[in-house]
Amino acid sequence: MSEAAIGTVRIRSPLGEFWRRFMRRRVALFAGVAILVLVLAAIFAPWIAPYDATTPDYGNVLSGPSFAHLAGTDVFGRDIFSRIIWGGRVSLTVGFVSVALGCAVGMALGVVSGFAGGFLDSLIMRFCDVLLAFPGILLAIAVVAVLGPGISNVVYAIAVFSMPVFARLVRGSTLALKETVYVQAARSIGVRALPLIVYHILPGTLPGVIVYLSLRIGTSILTAAALSFIGLGAQPPSPEWGAMLSDGRSYLGVADHLTVFPGLAIFVTVLAFNLLGDGLRDALDQKLR
Amino acid sequence: MLAFILRRLAGTVLVLLTVSVFVFGFVRLLPGDPARLVAGPDATAEDVAAVRAEMGLEGSIWRQYAHYLSQTLRGDFGRSAKTRQPVVAEIGARFMPTLWLTLIAMGWSTLFGLAVGVLSGVKRGRWQDQTAMVLAVSGVSFPSFWLGLLLIDLFSVRLGWLPTGGDESWRSFVLPSITLGAGVAAVLARFTRSAFVDVAAEDYVRTARAKGVPERGVIWKHALRNALIPVVTMIGLEFGFLLGGSIVVETVFAWPGLGRLLIDSVSFRDYPVIQAEILLFSTEFVLINLVVDVLYAVVNPEIRLR
Numbered sequence: 001m002s003e004a005a006i007g008t009v010r011i012r013s014p015l016g017e018f019w020r021r022f023m024r025r026r027v028a029l030f031a032g033v034a035i036l037v038l039v040l041a042a043i044f045a046p047w048i049a050p051y052d053a054t055t056p057d058y059g060n061v062l063s064g065p066s067f068a069h070l071a072g073t074d075v076f077g078r079d080i081f082s083r084i085i086w087g088g089r090v091s092l093t094v095g096f097v098s099v100a101l102g103c104a105v106g107m108a109l110g111v112v113s114g115f116a117g118g119f120l121d122s123l124i125m126r127f128c129d130v131l132l133a134f135p136g137i138l139l140a141i142a143v144v145a146v147l148g149p150g151i152s153n154v155v156y157a158i159a160v161f162s163m164p165v166f167a168r169l170v171r172g173s174t175l176a177l178k179e180t181v182y183v184q185a186a187r188s189i190g191v192r193a194l195p196l197i198v199y200h201i202l203p204g205t206l207p208g209v210i211v212y213l214s215l216r217i218g219t220s221i222l223t224a225a226a227l228s229f230i231g232l233g234a235q236p237p238s239p240e241w242g243a244m245l246s247d248g249r250s251y252l253g254v255a256d257h258l259t260v261f262p263g264l265a266i267f268v269t270v271l272a273f274n275l276l277g278d279g280l281r282d283a284l285d286q287k288l289r
Numbered sequence: 290m291l292a293f294i295l296r297r298l299a300g301t302v303l304v305l306l307t308v309s310v311f312v313f314g315f316v317r318l319l320p321g322d323p324a325r326l327v328a329g330p331d332a333t334a335e336d337v338a339a340v341r342a343e344m345g346l347e348g349s350i351w352r353q354y355a356h357y358l359s360q361t362l363r364g365d366f367g368r369s370a371k372t373r374q375p376v377v378a379e380i381g382a383r384f385m386p387t388l389w390l391t392l393i394a395m396g397w398s399t400l401f402g403l404a405v406g407v408l409s410g411v412k413r414g415r416w417q418d419q420t421a422m423v424l425a426v427s428g429v430s431f432p433s434f435w436l437g438l439l440l441i442d443l444f445s446v447r448l449g450w451l452p453t454g455g456d457e458s459w460r461s462f463v464l465p466s467i468t469l470g471a472g473v474a475a476v477l478a479r480f481t482r483s484a485f486v487d488v489a490a491e492d493y494v495r496t497a498r499a500k501g502v503p504e505r506g507v508i509w510k511h512a513l514r515n516a517l518i519p520v521v522t523m524i525g526l527e528f529g530f531l532l533g534g535s536i537v538v539e540t541v542f543a544w545p546g547l548g549r550l551l552i553d554s555v556s557f558r559d560y561p562v563i564q565a566e567i568l569l570f571s572t573e574f575v576l577i578n579l580v581v582d583v584l585y586a587v588v589n590p591e592i593r594l595r
Contacts (some may be wrong), residue, residue: 133578142563267430275431
């Protein structure tokens, strides 16, 4: 073999390899860009939204889409396009915060469960079984029934039912990682439990966690919108997509823009997170292709 | 096999007991005095004391739980704070509409989801697969309450073909069951496809092809039968999620079922009904999981031996 041929062999890091595969998935990449646009729109809502989200304009109620009001106005004459942009703040915040909370607690419990084993493991896993014994939205409704309706309580409610998903996932990867050569090696040279978990095990669990993060954020946004739709989430006049859909129910067939645009906003956002999650999973796991 | 079922049954009882502790603790976690809330603002001290006794909020926490558990096991869930009727009667009246809706939604979505999933798996990478999977990922992301509103808008308001709500005739079932089942059909289609694709890559499928089994036989006998094993579990889980999903869909269609009763109870703070409903929903969910696990062990002996 010539020197030149040897020189062309490139060894990619797992991260680089993953990135290269991910970049090839155009749909997921597009979804990622869409999420970025949604996030930027939510952050810069005060500058982008053409009107205020909560100020009524009684001279201009229920008007259809026009150049002045791209998505029309609602019963109070509020600009629906502006309310959707502001509503993105609510939905994305709920999605990110609730899942981050559930993920942090779930990862901690999962890694302890998998690492410690024995009684602690059984205890944590049975606890997760019990939480998983409630269908997600029911658990959320129970939490809201205790804490009272409102968007911040919805965040806790969703965090509670995201937690066991991450705990199980991380426990599974921890069990597998515990047997790997590098963890065994670190153990044998006397690395203590905490650094072992933080530096050697947790990073290994991240790929699966990232996939689930994306998928769970989509689910959380959907659940939060559903709770607001049935009146247990965001309270008026707060612009929330699910609550806006609920407001528009009485005007079906009369003023469809009241329900079409908020519905579209939820759908596109959740779809983007699901497509991104699918793309990440496929890039990590070659088995499916 | 019997040992496996007994072991799972014991686990289920344990989970249900813990759920009952959660549901029991639920009212005691509430801010303020639940008895006063239930009795109403004009209630006298004696009224509140009577309600407290009725709700089992007297004595030590252990005695309260023992009382709660024995009443629950005898099917006594107290009286609704709103209607003063026994909770059992309230729930009983709402049970069948929800069960029927859930069964019909489950039926069509399972058949449809499996068919689409298998078609996609067989035609992997072709246009049928791509179209089906685009539809499926959209179905997973589609808010059921919006789908319900769109269907009402088209078929009830504009075309006038189907009623917007209630459960008077078979026509009332069409829109709610489509709305409720759509998400499940999408999940099952995706899941069946990926199970099928996994199995199709197995050595025994290649062996079957190599020894000259016709393609039809490879798909139906070798690939599909094995692919369906994880799908069975998924169907059971989705059934549980349908129970949760019915809460939202019943609100859209003014369906006189358990879901809407729960939402009304939460708005009214009718705690005895909320408690009983949460217990009922989670018991159903846990029992379905038990049945699924046993079925899974029947089709897959490896699980039994573990």
